[in-house]
Amino acid sequence: MSQASSGREPPRLLPGAGRPSLGVTLAILVLSIVATLDIIAATAAVRLLQAWPARLAGSITVATTSGGVESADAAAARVVESLASTPGIASARVLDPASGDDLAARLMIGGDATSILGVADTTTARLIRADFTPQSLLRPSDIPILLGRQGLRVAVDDHDPWTGPVERTALIAGVAAAATPLLALFGVWAVTAWRAPRAVARRRDRVSLLIHLGATEATLARPFTDGLILAAALGSGLGSAASAGAASATIWAPSAAIWLASRGVTIQPLAGVDLAGVPAWPVAATLVAALVARGAMTRALRELA
Amino acid sequence: MGGSHVLTGEAGAGKTAVLEMIALARPPESGGIELFGEDVGAVAPRDRHALRRRIGMIFQDPRLVDTLSAYDNVALAARAVGRRAADYGKQIDEVLSWVGLGRQSATVAGDLGDEARRRLAVARAVINRPDVVIADEPARRGDQAVLRLLADLNQTGTAILLATRDGTLAASAGPDATHLSRETASWPAGGARERRT
Numbered sequence: 476m477s478q479a480s481s482g483r484e485p486p487r488l489l490p491g492a493g494r495p496s497l498g499v500t501l502a503i504l505v506l507s508i509v510a511t512l513d514i515i516a517a518t519a520a521v522r523l524l525q526a527w528p529a530r531l532a533g534s535i536t537v538a539t540t541s542g543g544v545e546s547a548d549a550a551a552a553r554v555v556e557s558l559a560s561t562p563g564i565a566s567a568r569v570l571d572p573a574s575g576d577d578l579a580a581r582l583m584i585g586g587d588a589t590s591i592l593g594v595a596d597t598t599t600a601r602l603i604r605a606d607f608t609p610q611s612l613l614r615p616s617d618i619p620i621l622l623g624r625q626g627l628r629v630a631v632d633d634h635d636p637w638t639g640p641v642e643r644t645a646l647i648a649g650v651a652a653a654a655t656p657l658l659a660l661f662g663v664w665a666v667t668a669w670r671a672p673r674a675v676a677r678r679r680d681r682v683s684l685l686i687h688l689g690a691t692e693a694t695l696a697r698p699f700t701d702g703l704i705l706a707a708a709l710g711s712g713l714g715s716a717a718s719a720g721a722a723s724a725t726i727w728a729p730s731a732a733i734w735l736a737s738r739g740v741t742i743q744p745l746a747g748v749d750l751a752g753v754p755a756w757p758v759a760a761t762l763v764a765a766l767v768a769r770g771a772m773t774r775a776l777r778e779l780a
Numbered sequence: 781m782g783g784s785h786v787l788t789g790e791a792g793a794g795k796t797a798v799l800e801m802i803a804l805a806r807p808p809e810s811g812g813i814e815l816f817g818e819d820v821g822a823v824a825p826r827d828r829h830a831l832r833r834r835i836g837m838i839f840q841d842p843r844l845v846d847t848l849s850a851y852d853n854v855a856l857a858a859r860a861v862g863r864r865a866a867d868y869g870k871q872i873d874e875v876l877s878w879v880g881l882g883r884q885s886a887t888v889a890g891d892l893g894d895e896a897r898r899r900l901a902v903a904r905a906v907i908n909r910p911d912v913v914i915a916d917e918p919a920r921r922g923d924q925a926v927l928r929l930l931a932d933l934n935q936t937g938t939a940i941l942l943a944t945r946d947g948t949l950a951a952s953a954g955p956d957a958t959h960l961s962r963e964t965a966s967w968p969a970g971g972a973r974e975r976r977t
Binding site for chain 1: 861908
């Protein structure tokens with residue numbers, strides 16, 4: 476009775492060749508963690524930067540100081556009241572004094588505060604944010620004149636000129652951040668190309684025999700290629716999952732972010748959308764591994780043929 | 781009936797090298813080899829399997845997979861060319877019976893004796909019905925079983941190319957024999973490179 480009819484498994488051409496290599500899997504896992512953490516951080520950074528132009532457009536910061544006996548808060552209240560009743564101004568509000576002082580101090584350190592505020596003492600400065608209506612005919616340069624008529628001494632910072640640099644910074648940040656995943660993909664390429672001929676060499680006798688028995692390159696390459704693709708898929712999948720899991724913890728379990736902060740690790744605010752790019756990584760890494768493995772296997776097999 | 785040819789010569793004369801070049805196992809360093817009407821050197825590496833499938837190779841060292849059964853060693857050759865178990869199962873039983881290993885089909889190759897291993901190598905070489913069988917020292921002196929199998933095969937139309945140091949066998953082949961020697965070939969020390977047969 477033939478073995479086929481007895482239902483026994485036919486012999487495998489290259490037993491074990493399709494198993495993923497632990498070394499390749501671990502190497503790609505590490506590369507994947509680095510790449511996906513970078514993708515998440517870059518996405519968050521670009522998202523935050525891209526949000527700024529929308530927040531800046533059509534708005535100004537009005538800086539005022541107390542004059543004479545009037546307190547800084549009273550002066551700020553008058554500015555808000557005046558602006559709120561001005562046609563073409565949609566809203567005006569005093570910024571939190573703490574953050575206002577902080578911003579003013581930073582502006583002063585930058586050397587521009589005096590020209591903006593017209594004063595040296597920022598402790599009495601108050602910042603007011605005002606938003607124009609979409610159809611407003613007012614220009615930021617009109618505001619000091621308008622308020623000056625009411626005895627209010629102010630300086631105006633027009634936000635519109637800042638949108639260009641912020642947009643350019645977002646673009647630069649995005650491009651710079653893309654370099655790390657690209658380098659990691661190069662790493663996947665290198666690991667796969669390094670491993671392919673060694674996998675064939677380990678089964679040199681069997682491969683050589685099968686070549687003489689008439690096996691095609693594709694038949695011989697397939698199990699090796701499958702093994703490398705599986706290693707890349709496992710490594711990149713697990714690495715991506717680890718990064719996504721860590722990022723998710725900081726988003727949905729604030730205690731994790733607090734725990735990290737208590738150890739001196741400050742994480743930029745993440746959102747669920749920042750994880751959107753992560754699934755692309757295992758696909759890209761596996762695709763690169765597949766392409767490299769196929770070429771490298773063919774070269775390795777031809778050396779034996 | 782297929783043709784037959786015997787390649788003779790002392791050890792190191794280059795018999796194995798010539799057979800390996802014909803079987804596309806090594807490239808010729810000079811000259812050319814025509815196989816089934818094709819210049820072997822002009823065949824792209826990816827297409828060489830088509831020529832190899834028309835050759836049944838019996839190596840000097842049988843190169844069996846010792847951990848596989850006799851049946852699986854033959855099945856490996858069938859699977860290497862993409863055949864399915866349902867297609868080759870019955871044929872393997874027949875071929876193993878023909879070489880006298882019908883009852884040892886499940887025996888692991890590593891447990892077979894030297895002569896049985898050589899017969900198993902013959903079974904593996906013929907399972908895909910090659911046009912020519914190339915046999916490198918397939919039989920030890922006095923071992924007639926494998927030579928009889930090859931003669932039977934030749935009778936059924938399969939060409940045989942055989943390399944041997946056995947002078948008696950070469951003499952019996954008459955004009956269908958080529959003798960290789962280091963002196964007459966005048967190739968560099970270390971063995972012959974190539975010779976047309």
